[in-house]
Amino acid sequence: MSVTIKDIAKSLGISYSSVSRALNNKPGVSSETRKRVIDEAKKMGYKPNDMARGLVKKQTNTIGVIIPDIANSFFGEVTEGIIETANENGYTVFLCITNWNMEIEKEYLRTLQQKRVDGIILKSSKDQEERRYKDEINVPYILLEGRPAYGNSFVGVNNKRGSYIGTKYLLKQGYRNIAFAGGSKDSYTNMQRVQGYIHALKERAIPIDKELILYNDFTAKGGYILAEELLNNDKNIDAIFAGNDVIALGVLDYATTHDFSIPEELGVLGFDDIFYAELPQIQLTTIHQPKYELGKYALEILIDDIHAGEDRTCKSIILEPKLVVRNTTR
Amino acid sequence: MSVTIKDIAKSLGISYSSVSRALNNKPGVSSETRKRVIDEAKKMGYKPNDMARGLVKKQTNTIGVIIPDIANSFFGEVTEGIIETANENGYTVFLCITNWNMEIEKEYLRTLQQKRVDGIILKSSKDQEERRYKDEINVPYILLEGRPAYGNSFVGVNNKRGSYIGTKYLLKQGYRNIAFAGGSKDSYTNMQRVQGYIHALKERAIPIDKELILYNDFTAKGGYILAEELLNNDKNIDAIFAGNDVIALGVLDYATTHDFSIPEELGVLGFDDIFYAELPQIQLTTIHQPKYELGKYALEILIDDIHAGEDRTCKSIILEPKLVVRNTTR
DNA sequence: AAAGATGTGACAAACGTTTGCAAATGACAG
DNA sequence: CTGTCATTTGCAAACGTTTGTCACATCTTT
Structure with a gap:
């Protein structure tokens, strides 16, 4: 042939x-x-023939990346950081999209190992499952953006602090009835963000109203649904902190199509700072995450782990988020 | 081990x-x-060990996909169609992002072949180059969205017709001085869209003003720059047909930040219908492409080609675009 | 001119599978 | 009890590389 x-x-x-x-x-x-x-x-x-070569050298110079959703540009930018850094280091990236589906995630985890990738970067669709992977994965791997470290390396952002800062800002701007429109309840990230929100409220001795904290998907549709629910009761909500920017988009969608004036009548705050948060038509106030860096560090740590071999020691990198004020808050 | x-x-x-x-x-x-x-x-x-297996079976059940930009959700949706269809057929997808960089594109083309993927789906960053690939690629491959077939299979949309429909619609709505804000001049797709635009104008015996047809990148930034240029002369432009939705976004950005009232004073028309075209804050009138299907058909044809082996006969699939009216045109 | 040093190239094993072919086993019929 | 099958198993080659070891020339050195 x-x-x-x-x-x-x-x-x-x-x-x-x-x-x-x-x-x-x-x-x-x-x-x-x-x-x-x-x-x-x-x-x-x-x-x-890379297969023949890989067979004898026992390495493929390929690393596997598993993420839930590439349409969410948060993951898109992280991935960009991963891929560029990988290429600079002579690695090729095998990119896998799970669509938030745990079956597919497990399937990919198997496939990647069968392909004998040198390492894996994983953003699990369900943080709970991660601890189980310890036994199933026997190449170096690193968890992205979820629950830190069950004996493996980790890169993420300080979510709790991020939402704490955000909530404090909303309060400072005079918003009083702040609701939280969260993503999946199964998501550790999401719950950390809720914690930060609660922490900021408690600090100001504001009682926590459980009915103001709702969960759905990390999607625009989820945000739309939650906004509808939150804005149609007698709670007089004047601000919504969304679990991420995509959710915030759905919230804005509902609010603008139902004549809530933003930011006066309703403040909206997102999380992630994905690229369309800064479009002139949107101008979403949000908590910025260093996405490219997240990917970059993930890859760099992974490569360290690969080189270290069996006796690698796991590391965690936690980056700090910061507030970006735009037009959806007064 | x-x-x-x-x-x-x-x-x-x-x-x-x-x-x-x-x-x-x-x-x-x-x-x-x-x-x-x-x-x-x-x-x-x-x-x-898939490498050992692949070595003897001479197949990897993997297909390589090369696209310029995953942040552009047009490609994101096409890719989704590819990946899902691939998985249904027992194939895994090796996804490669070139960032519109021809060096990287060539690099990936080499890497994929070294990995002995069973086939390749390619959206080249520069349609001109495609004919050269004939000799360089010796696995079944299929071109996506560009210039149809140099003796290889092809899947794309009827771009000329799409912009023809769009321009006709703009005329029908009473716009008279319609400019075209294009992407890369090297792009065959782009030039086809220009052709359709010209065709519609000629049909109405409107003289073509070359100064109204400008080119830049397929990016929001490109659109912003072109809008600035087009709206600051004495041409009295009352509508801009953007080469794609991302460009249109840049045009809208410039227009709204410089107090052009849309759609009265300025009509804006995009191409692709990517997901944020329908956000309530944006509501872009655009030419819809069946993106998921594009990916799906690409993969299906590729699999046919793979099974056919040496004596494969190349096929082309051309899908029809359609107009979606929203709020950026009157 | 003999001995050693050096550089070049050949040979063969190994990596982890699949698979054609031969050998062993067992069942059953004559 | 032998012969003929069919079934199950084992052997070994092959896939395309990399790499350790060894043999051979050639060139120094004394």
Whole structure:
């Protein structure tokens, strides 16, 4: 079928080990033979077979990345950080999208290991499951944005602090009845954000009203539904802290189509600072996460872990979020 | 290191060919041995090595997908169609993002072939280059959304017709000085859209003013720059047809921040119908492309081509776009 | 001119599978 | 009790590489 190292050897009348050495810039071949080999390889259109190579070298220079949703540009930007850093380090990224589906996530975890990737970066769709993976995954892996470390490396942001800052800001701006429109209740990230929100309220001795804390999906649709629910009771809600920017978008959708004036009548605060938060038509006030850096650090730690081999020690990196004020809060 | 088929064989005292047959549901082993093998494999945590397997079977059940930009949700949705259809058919997708960089594109093309993917779906960053690939790619591949077929399969949309419909609609709505804010001049897709625009104008005997047809990137920034240029001359432009929705977003950005009233004073028309075109804050009138289907058909054709082997015959699928009226046109 | 040092290239094993073929086993009929 | 099957199992080659070891030339050095 395709040209192999042996074909080159035969055509040049030398042994194929010499061809291999020539092509890999290994010592042990004269520069003259090396040149002949390289020319012949190009002429014959030789493409090394990474499977054969991987088989003997026991490494693939490939790392697997599993994320729930690429349409959410939060993950898009993180992924960008991962891929660029990977390429700079000579790794290729095998990107897997689970669509928030745990079955698919497990499937990918298996596939990646069968492909013998050198390491895995995982954002699980369900933080609870992560501890189980300890036994199932036997390559270096690192958890992204979820519950820190069950004996594995971790990169994430200080979610609790982020929503604490955000809630404090809303209070400072004079909002009094602040609701929380959360994502999945199963999400550790989400619950951390709720914690920060509660913490800020308690600090000001404001009683926590459980009915103001609702959960749905991390989607615009989820936000729309929660907004509808929150704005149609007698609670006089004057601000909604959304679990993330996508949710906030759904909240804004409901609010603008139902004539709530923003930011006077209703303040809206997001979390993530994805790229359309700053579109002039949207101008969402939000908590900024360093997304590209998240990906970059994840990959860098992973590579450290890979190089360290069996006796790797796990690390956690927690980055600090910050408030970005735009037009959806007064 | 990790458990192999030989370890299982040794531990069970049988030959490793039997283990292989048992694990692959091949005939030639008694159901009793099969059961013992499967149990032992699970117990030992056996994970087949896809590289070794791929080496002998000469197939990887993996297809490579190369796209310029995942942040552009047009590609995001197409990719979704590809990945889901692939999984349904037992294939895994190796996703590669080039960032509109031809160097990276070529690099990935090489990498994918070294990994011996069974086929490739390619959206090139520069349609011109595609004809060159004929010799460089020696696995089945299919071009996505660009110039149809140089002897390879193709899936795309009728761009010319799309912009023809769009321009006609703008005229019908009473817009008279319609400019075109295009993406890359190197893009065949882009030029087809320009053609459709010109065609519609000519049909109405409106003279073509070259100064109203400008090019930049397929980015929001590009759109912003072009809008600035188009709206600051004496041409009295009353509508801008953007090369795609992302460009349109940039146009809207400029227009709203510079007090053009939309849609009265300025009509804006996009192309693609990506998801935020329908956000209530945006409500962009645009030409809809069946994105998911584009990806789905691309994959299906590719699989056909793979199965057909050497004597595959190339196919082209051209889908029809349609107009979606929202609020950026009167 | 003999001995050692050096550089070049060939040979073969190994990586973890699949699979064609041969061998062993057992059942059953003649 | 032998011969003929069918079934189950084992052996070994193959896939395309990398790499340790060894043999051979060639070139110094004394």
